[in-house]
Amino acid sequence: MKTIKNLFFIIIGSIMIIFSLKLLIIDGSNEYAKIIGGICFGMVFIYPSLKRDSKTTSEIFVEKEDLEIPNWWKRLIGFIIDYIIILIIYSITLYLILQVYEVRLNKLFNSNLIIIPFYVFYYFIQEYIFNTSIGKSIFKLRVVSAIKGDKPTLTQIIIRSFTRLLPIDLFFFFTKRPIGLHDIVSKTVVLIKD
Amino acid sequence: MKKVLVVLMSVFGFFLLIYLTVPYLINYGLQKKTNNQNQNNELKEILKNLTEFEEILEKTQVIEFLNKDNLYENYSHNYTIKIPENFKQNNGVGKYSSTQFYNEDLGYVVAINVGKTNLGYSIDRYKNNDIIKKLSDEIINDKTLAKIFEETIIERGFNNPKLVGNKAVNYNNRMFLKLNFEANRIVNSEENPVLIAMFMTYYKDFAYIFQFVSYQKESLEKWNMEIQKSMSNVIISKYIIKKQTNPNPKVH
Numbered sequence: 085m086k087t088i089k090n091l092f093f094i095i096i097g098s099i100m101i102i103f104s105l106k107l108l109i110i111d112g113s114n115e116y117a118k119i120i121g122g123i124c125f126g127m128v129f130i131y132p133s134l135k136r137d138s139k140t141t142s143e144i145f146v147e148k149e150d151l152e153i154p155n156w157w158k159r160l161i162g163f164i165i166d167y168i169i170i171l172i173i174y175s176i177t178l179y180l181i182l183q184v185y186e187v188r189l190n191k192l193f194n195s196n197l198i199i200i201p202f203y204v205f206y207y208f209i210q211e212y213i214f215n216t217s218i219g220k221s222i223f224k225l226r227v228v229s230a231i232k233g234d235k236p237t238l239t240q241i242i243i244r245s246f247t248r249l250l251p252i253d254l255f256f257f258f259t260k261r262p263i264g265l266h267d268i269v270s271k272t273v274v275l276i277k278d
Numbered sequence: 279m280k281k282v283l284v285v286l287m288s289v290f291g292f293f294l295l296i297y298l299t300v301p302y303l304i305n306y307g308l309q310k311k312t313n314n315q316n317q318n319n320e321l322k323e324i325l326k327n328l329t330e331f332e333e334i335l336e337k338t339q340v341i342e343f344l345n346k347d348n349l350y351e352n353y354s355h356n357y358t359i360k361i362p363e364n365f366k367q368n369n370g371v372g373k374y375s376s377t378q379f380y381n382e383d384l385g386y387v388v389a390i391n392v393g394k395t396n397l398g399y400s401i402d403r404y405k406n407n408d409i410i411k412k413l414s415d416e417i418i419n420d421k422t423l424a425k426i427f428e429e430t431i432i433e434r435g436f437n438n439p440k441l442v443g444n445k446a447v448n449y450n451n452r453m454f455l456k457l458n459f460e461a462n463r464i465v466n467s468e469e470n471p472v473l474i475a476m477f478m479t480y481y482k483d484f485a486y487i488f489q490f491v492s493y494q495k496e497s498l499e500k501w502n503m504e505i506q507k508s509m510s511n512v513i514i515s516k517y518i519i520k521k522q523t524n525p526n527p528k529v530h
Contacts, residue, residue, distance in 0.1 A: 192307030209288045
């Protein structure tokens with residue numbers, strides 16, 4: 085029964101992904117929000133079904149070391165704080181560009197695209213150097229490599245920073261064991277500092 | 279201390295990168311926007327020209343029709359119709375009416391009446407098509423409408439007209455309300471049965487009525503074919519006007 089249920093979710097997820105890819109490749113649609121949304125939700129359906137039988141490196145690491153994972157709300161609040169800081173930096177930069185070049189950059193390009201470098205850079209620089217971010221440091225959280233149990237490597241931090249851009253990332257926190265997609269993909273874990 | 283220095287250097291590098299790339303981004307964005315605007319303007323221009331194109335098409339279609347043989351062209355009310363061969367023409371009475379074609383031997387009549395609608399607004403082809411479809415449905419539900427149409431048949435000198443069928447039909451992208459009547463006409467104190475096929479349409483502030491009268495019940499199929507031939511050559515257009523002749527030809 086469980087296998088049928090899993091299979092059903094995998095089929096639904098695959099259909100969503102196939103339709104999104106069809107929209108993008110065959111139809112040449114520019115409804116990117118719809119396409120990304122379709123792929124992400126497709127993955128949401130597929131991932132848990134496959135995940136039941138196999139554990140990720142981050143989960144194995146947490147179980148093996150018997151580590152305490154921070155509550156989802158701590159990470160959510162941390163994320164909101166970080167996001168507000170990013171927004172402030174982003175807005176100030178856009179304001180300065182407007183003053184210097186007399187052009188509103190967010191009118192020329194999609195705002196969601198312009199904010200990406202700020203978002204990636206903000207997390208990258210802090211997590212690589214300090215293994216934490218301003219939002220995380222409030223709850224004394226730090227990023228640890230699930231492979232070595234030590235500081236994450238440059239590659240892991242780069243993967244973390246870019247995987248964060250997927251909107252689906254947020255859904256991973258509403259599970260029994262809140263480990264984000266960016267944690268799983270980059271094989272890192274966020275822990276409470278000793 | 280070293281870490282703080284690295285962060286400061288990175289932040290400086292990041293904003294330096296922004297400072298250097300922004301002019302290129304602005305150029306690219308402005309160019310893209312200009313291209314999009316040009317495309318939009320082109321689209322607007324195309325849409326504007328589409329109306330002109332539609333008019334050219336109509337004109338071409340009309341010229342094509344006018345080149346056909348045996349077409350009756352009415353320039354005062356801008357229409358054409360094909361009249362069966364060997365029909366004589368006479369003009370009826372009335373302000374806006376009317377032209378009548380008849381065949382004495384067979385007793386067929388094609389009568390064309392054009393009358394003002396008095397609606398106070400002009401009716402284009404699309405509006406006409408809409409009105410005709412609605413009228414066609416209304417006649418089925420509202421018997422008083424049938425009576426009104428029957429009255430017009432009585433006015434034309436027929437007795438006991440009865441509306442036996444109605445349909446919205448399309449000729450050359452124009453809808454006509456087709457009404458079939460059975461009536462009588464008294465000739466030498468004898469009542470002769472008559473079949474009338476009436477086609478009604480609206481153009482600008484006029485109602486056009488094409489009436490096909492048959493005094494014989496036999497050879498009805500042939501007559502119906504003639505009706506189809508005539509109606510399929512009915513065109514109402516502002517381009518059906520008298521050919522202009524140059525009053526002052528240039529002398530070379």
